[in-house]
Amino acid sequence: MRNICFLLPLLATSAALAASFDCTKAMTPQEKAICSSPELSVADDKMAAAYKAVLAAARPEMAAKVRDGQRVWLRAIADHCINPGSTPPTALAECVLGYYETRTAELQRLSGTNHDAFITQFIYLTWPDAPGESSDLEENPGFGTLRATWPESTNDTPEWKAWNKAIEAATQSLASLDGEKSPSGEWLKEWAAEGESEVYASVGFYSEELVTASIGIEGMGHFAGHPGGSSIEFNWLLKQKRELRPEDVFRKDSQWERIIEARCSKELQELDADRLADDWEEALPKVVLDSRNWRLNVEGLTMVFPEYAVGGHVAPVSPLTIPWATLRPLLQSSFTIPE
Numbered sequence: 001m002r003n004i005c006f007l008l009p010l011l012a013t014s015a016a017l018a019a020s021f022d023c024t025k026a027m028t029p030q031e032k033a034i035c036s037s038p039e040l041s042v043a044d045d046k047m048a049a050a051y052k053a054v055l056a057a058a059r060p061e062m063a064a065k066v067r068d069g070q071r072v073w074l075r076a077i078a079d080h081c082i083n084p085g086s087t088p089p090t091a092l093a094e095c096v097l098g099y100y101e102t103r104t105a106e107l108q109r110l111s112g113t114n115h116d117a118f119i120t121q122f123i124y125l126t127w128p129d130a131p132g133e134s135s136d137l138e139e140n141p142g143f144g145t146l147r148a149t150w151p152e153s154t155n156d157t158p159e160w161k162a163w164n165k166a167i168e169a170a171t172q173s174l175a176s177l178d179g180e181k182s183p184s185g186e187w188l189k190e191w192a193a194e195g196e197s198e199v200y201a202s203v204g205f206y207s208e209e210l211v212t213a214s215i216g217i218e219g220m221g222h223f224a225g226h227p228g229g230s231s232i233e234f235n236w237l238l239k240q241k242r243e244l245r246p247e248d249v250f251r252k253d254s255q256w257e258r259i260i261e262a263r264c265s266k267e268l269q270e271l272d273a274d275r276l277a278d279d280w281e282e283a284l285p286k287v288v289l290d291s292r293n294w295r296l297n298v299e300g301l302t303m304v305f306p307e308y309a310v311g312g313h314v315a316p317v318s319p320l321t322i323p324w325a326t327l328r329p330l331l332q333s334s335f336t337i338p339e
Contacts, residue, residue: 030077033093040093043100050107058119058154065152069122073103076124080145106149118151118203121168127193146192148175150201151213162241167201167213170234174217175199195219201234205297205338210244211236212296232292233304246291247332249301254330260322261288264303267320268310275317280310298338300324 021044023035034040051070058066081095106120125146150171153160165185172182175191182188197219204212216231235244250256261284268276268284277283287293287309295302300323311317324337331337 028078029092030081030096033096037093040097040100043097043104047100047104047107050104054107054119065119065121069120072122072124073099076147079124079126117155117206118153120149121152123148123187125187125189125192127189127191144192145196146175146199147197148187148199150199150215151203159238159241163211163236163238166236166243167215167234170232171199171201171215174215174230174232204295207336207338209238209336210296210338211238214295230307231304233295235291235294235296244291244294244296246289249291249332249335250327250330251332256327256330257285257288259330260301260303261285263322264288264320268317271311271317275311277308277310283309295319296338301327 021031023031026032026035034044051066054066055063077096077099081092081099106122125148127144127146148171150168152164152167169182169185172187175197176182176188197217199215199217201213201215204214206212213234213236214231215234216229218229236242237244237248246256264284264287265281268280287305288303293304293306295304300321302319302321304319305311305317307316328337
């Protein structure tokens with residue numbers, strides 16, 4: 001994790017209250033909460049077991065990154081789950097429990113069938129509130145936050161190294177306030193300035209030729225001061241070391257745009273009008289043309305409709321999958337259908 005080093009000790013082993021550290025040495029509010037709560041103690045134990053499983057399965061060159069991710073996660077708890085006296089202990093315990101359950105789920109995914117292929121990177125950024133903003137610790141801890149996770153391949157070939165760099169940059173682009181990538185390639189703390197947001201990326205399908213991922217952001221701050229979210233699909237051609245383009249999939253003379261647009265339009269017209277944007281028919285052609293709205297897998301090409309472009313946030317429009325059997329006459333002969 002570049003330029004991110006938090007001098008936080010990893011949890012040591014102890015039988016005290018079944019916690020993964022020595023409760024007789026608990027000092028922080030978070031450690032004391034864990035040691036005083038059987039539920040948190042069990043959650044801590046589960047997380048520690050999942051963490052050890054990931055470390056045991058990780059390749060040597062990836063073990064350091066697993067440890068870095070754990071240190072960043074510990075820092076996130078210390079920064080976000082605070083109890084300076086005004087925050088009720090129950091709120092502190094709920095905050096810590098939420099972090100532990102999320103982290104355990106992430107670690108368990110890593111130790112699953114794909115642990116030899118990908119590892120999850122984690123970063124947590126904070127940015128102080130502007131002077132005069134609310135500092136009610138139950139509602140606002142005094143700083144904006146940005147939590148981000150994204151996958152990284154453990155494969156060290158040039159093709160996969162290029163993908164690692166690209167998926168992180170794409171995740172950064174969604175995390176930044178203006179949709180721009182960081183010029184230096186680093187995560188910028190000011191991206192956390194506008195509220196509380198979470199960015200996440202996950203791998204969908206992958207082969208020797210194509211790897212797909214979904215990247216999303218949810219929270220406050222990035223959406224005009226109210227809760228919201230957005231997402232993109234990230235389809236990467238490994239050998240070419242670039243994102244997939246429409247012409248990589250469809251023949252130019254096949255009129256694929258009109259065919260897919262007509263299919264989507266027919267499905268959308270069957271929905272209640274109040275679920276659709278007023279100008280959805282004008283927006284639909286651009287949505288279809290943008291391959292970052294395409295989710296490719298063994299079932300077919302799934303159109304993922306961006307919020308507010310076609311539908312709304314309260315009742316988003318469900319993705320529409322068009323089977324490869326339907327699309328086969330339109331495909332480039334060089335395109336390999338995911339299997």
